[in-house]
Amino acid sequence: MHRSASRLTRVLACAAVPVILTVAGCSSDSGKDSGKDSGKKSESTASSKPSAKAAPVLEKVAFAKLPDPCKTVAAKSIDSFVPEAKEKNGTATKSNDLANRASCSWNGLDTDGLKGSQYRWLSISLVRYDSHASLGSGNKRAEEQYNKQIEASKTTEGANEVKVEQAGGIGDQASSVVYSVKKDVDFSNTTIVTRTQNVVITIDYNGAAYEGAGAPDKKKLLENAIAAAKESVTSVAGANQEAAASQSPGEGSPSAAPSGSASESASAPAQ
Numbered sequence: 001m002h003r004s005a006s007r008l009t010r011v012l013a014c015a016a017v018p019v020i021l022t023v024a025g026c027s028s029d030s031g032k033d034s035g036k037d038s039g040k041k042s043e044s045t046a047s048s049k050p051s052a053k054a055a056p057v058l059e060k061v062a063f064a065k066l067p068d069p070c071k072t073v074a075a076k077s078i079d080s081f082v083p084e085a086k087e088k089n090g091t092a093t094k095s096n097d098l099a100n101r102a103s104c105s106w107n108g109l110d111t112d113g114l115k116g117s118q119y120r121w122l123s124i125s126l127v128r129y130d131s132h133a134s135l136g137s138g139n140k141r142a143e144e145q146y147n148k149q150i151e152a153s154k155t156t157e158g159a160n161e162v163k164v165e166q167a168g169g170i171g172d173q174a175s176s177v178v179y180s181v182k183k184d185v186d187f188s189n190t191t192i193v194t195r196t197q198n199v200v201i202t203i204d205y206n207g208a209a210y211e212g213a214g215a216p217d218k219k220k221l222l223e224n225a226i227a228a229a230k231e232s233v234t235s236v237a238g239a240n241q242e243a244a245a246s247q248s249p250g251e252g253s254p255s256a257a258p259s260g261s262a263s264e265s266a267s268a269p270a271q
Contacts, residue, residue, distance in 0.1 A: 058131040061138035062197035066126050067239035069093075069104035072232040073124065081205070081224045082120045083110040100128045109210075116213025123204040124232055130198070138198030146173055146195040149202055153177040153191040167226060171196035171233045176222060185210060190221045192229040201232045 070090035078085060085108035093103040103125035111117040129141040154162055159179040167174040170192070177191040185208045192203040205225040207216035 058133060059137040059139065061129070061131055063128060063199050063236055063240045065099055065239055065243055066102050066128050066199065067235040069102040069124055069126055072104070072126070072235040073122075073228050074231065077227065077231060078106055078122070081228060082106045082108045082122050083118070084108040100130075102126050112213070114212075116209060116211035118213055118216065119208045119210060120216075121204075121206050122228065123202075124228065125202045125204075126232070126236070127200045128198060129200075142195050142198045142200050143173070145200045146193060149193045149200060150175050150177060153193065153202075156181070156189070158182065159189070167192060167194075167229070170194050170226065170229050171201070174229065176225070178218065178222060181206075183208075186215065188216045188218050188221055190218075190225040192225045194229045194233060196233045196236055199236050201229060201236070203229045203232065 070092050073081070075088065078088060078090070085106045087106065090104040090106050093105070095101050095103075103123065105121065105123040107119070107121040109117050109119050127142075127145060129138040129145065131138045132141070135141055150164065154164060154177055156179065158181045160181070162177065162179040164175060164177050167176045171194040174192060174194040177193070179189050181187045181189060187206050187208045189204070189206040191205075192201075194201045194203075203225050205221055205228065207221055209215050
């Protein structure tokens with residue numbers, strides 16, 4: 001009886017060994033697979049993470065400054081557009097940011113004896129836009145302002161017989177807004193809105209007749225306003241070419257800085 005019990009114990013012990021080995025083997029394989037799966041998951045997680053986006057490169061604006069608003073149109077043109085102007089040099093509007101906003105105006109009353117008087121008023125406004133990370137490129141911002149300015153001109157208080165047309169050959173975009181306004185007399189108004197790169201130029205030009213004088217020629221008013229817009233576009237480009245030239249003298253060229261040139265005067269102490 002005792003020997004039967006001992007034999008049974010040995011049989012059970014031997015039978016248990018494969019089970020333990022099998023469990024151990026499964027545990028070992030499971031650990032290896034788990035490690036592989038963990039590695040795969042880590043790789044998958046790493047690859048699923050979005051890569052850091054590079055900051056967008058802002059478009060460099062074409063124009064970094066504005067010209068003197070009262071010199072955007074030649075003196076001889078002012079004599080033609082605004083005869084007998086009170087201030088031939090114009091009246092500049094005060095601004096705390098002349099690099100980005102500037103304007104100038106002229107007005108005059110040309111009296112011709114018994115034939116009456118002709119009144120003319122001309123205003124030139126310039127607004128410059130820089131590229132901004134959250135607002136967009138300077139050109140895009142200027143285009144948005146260009147469209148807003150046209151809408152503002154179309155909805156001028158008291159405007160009658162409003163006519164809007166494209167004005168080709170001026171800057172990158174240009175439109176004319178022609179209308180009349182009834183005050184003490186009839187005023188004929190012409191507005192030219194122009195965009196040249198990142199600068200928006202608005203020309204406001206109007207005329208009126210007094211003391212029996214004939215009404216202003218609307219066609220002539222439009223022609224003069226377009227001429228003023230073209231001169232202003234040229235002035236914006238010219239002001240920036242001058243600025244670029246003063247900052248970047250010719251490289252390696254002896255003739256770029258002759259005796260008595262700006263490079264010498266720049267080294268002189270400030271007065």
